[in-house]
């Protein structure tokens with residue numbers, strides 16, 4: 001279960017990504033001017049339907065990108081010497097274009113910021129200190145898979161400007177510099193021209209989806225663009241009527257053995273035989289273009305507006321659908337494997353031609369379930385059970401509400417465990433509305449834990465009086481039920497890390513292991529202390545051997561029942577240390593669950609810090 005390889009990889013990726021940010025745009029993009037998606041998708045080799053001209057003015061040059069035929073979406077523009085050195089600076093254009101820093105010089109490149117279609121864009125260029133021959137060179141993208149490289153102006157002559165502004169414009173740091181380096185036109189037009197939806201949540205805004213779909217509607221023609229993380233071998237979009245997998249029509253793009261991409265229509269069968277199947281006869285879709293570059297799969301597929309799949313009518317024009325987007329690593333001969341790279345379901349059914357942001361279904365209940373169950377089984381149950389087991393002879397004499405202190409606290413923690421577990425259990429059923437579809441023992445283990453946990457207080461309420469003959473049976477049963485629930489609960493939490501829906505990092509195992517070590521070590525130390533206490537007590541009072549659980553508990557052990565057992569000070573110290581570490585562990589775990597996926601949360605925090613550094 002513990003994937004040791006993950007740790008160094010994780011550390012490495014944190015380190016290298018920090019480096020990449022601090023150096024700004026990668027020089028690869030600066031000099032090749034290839035979009036991020038280039039390589040697999042080749043630039044067009046036809047004559048570009050755009051041209052670049054420049055007019056000298058008081059400040060330097062006014063550069064124009066002419067669009068006689070089509071508008072364009074994305075671009076990267078530089079002033080260069082004929083040898084290819086990047087010279088001069090650009091002014092950003094509000095809502096359209098921002099500057100980039102190439103080769104350590106600020107503002108010497110210009111790229112788009114907005115998805116708007118651009119026509120005849122005018123741009124101000126400053127020579128700065130450069131005097132000499134000059135060419136404007138651009139990559140211009142009409143759409144994701146259609147772009148031209150090396151769109152150049154005629155050779156010009158840069159001269160010293162007539163007016164120089166000494167003040168640096170204060171709108172320079174408009175956006176995150178690293179975002180511009182991406183230059184990924186897939187996301188251009190999302191929310192304005194096409195509906196985009198992807199996993200993880202909110203990734204369309206940050207342009208880093210692991211699986212994403214963009215739907216563009218041209219009259220009655222429905223185009224689906226799909227793209228996934230490089231770890232994925234397939235990416236698909238399902239049209240669902242109920243936001244759950246099952247009875248959905250799926251368009252999927254799959255990497256094939258020859259390094260190409262194939263598009264299929266497939267069908268998800270409903271519970272209990274949840275799965276996907278691909279009809280032999282494929283109709284209703286048509287691949288328009290596709291690519292694999294740096295392992296990243298992309299495809300553009302046209303789907304008929306009205307299709308009948310498995311005797312169900314899918315009418316994209318008149319019906320509303322909930323989008324499911326998924327990607328996975330494995331592909332079988334005639335179907336795709338589990339969606340282990342990403343999965344997300346839309347919050348509500350929408351007409352596909354309605355171009356607006358698609359919100360993800362909220363994960364708040366999932367997070368609450370995790371936080372409640374963790375607090376219950378790693379937090380309160382551990383403490384409550386430790387108190388019952390080792391602290392019956394501590395704080396002897398002090399009482400709370402007429403009960404011994406250990407008992408009052410034991411009851412408090414266990415009732416809390418019970419309440420948290422009950423709420424956590426209800427919450428997860430409200431969220432999933434069904435049994436978990438993932439093939440993971442988490443659900444069944446959780447159910448056993450919840451049932452045991454539910455029985456415990458009922459048994460405790462009807463417990464026989466101390467001293468009666470049935471009392472030892474209760475003691476054993478109560479001990480057994482509690483410990484079984486605890487152990488199974490902890491195992492269930494271990495299995496939760498693997499759950500796809502939970503989006504937890506693999507290194508969370510280490511924190512869980514730390515908890516197990518802490519808990520077992522504390523048990524061990526307290527047991528040793530118990531033996532030591534027993535021995536010194538025997539020296540004092542030889543008549544009663546100390547029995548822990550087998551006897552009838554607190555009443556049987558000491559003749560002198562008004563005094564703490566020996567070594568109780570050490571026990572208290574140990575408890576305090578245990579509590580302290582336990583609280584730290586629980587807080588970290590809850591944090592991981594609440595912000596999950598935590599890696600992305602870090603990325604966000606880092607880039608937020610980056611932006612505040614820059615301003």
Ligand SMILES: *[C@@H]1O[C@H](CO)[C@@H](O)[C@H](O)[C@H]1NC(C)=O
Pocket residue numbers: 031032033080081082083084085135137138149150151152
């Ligand atoms: C303009 O860009 C293209 C493509 O990267 C490149 O081949 C060409 O050499 C560039 N021209 C100059 C003057 O740098």
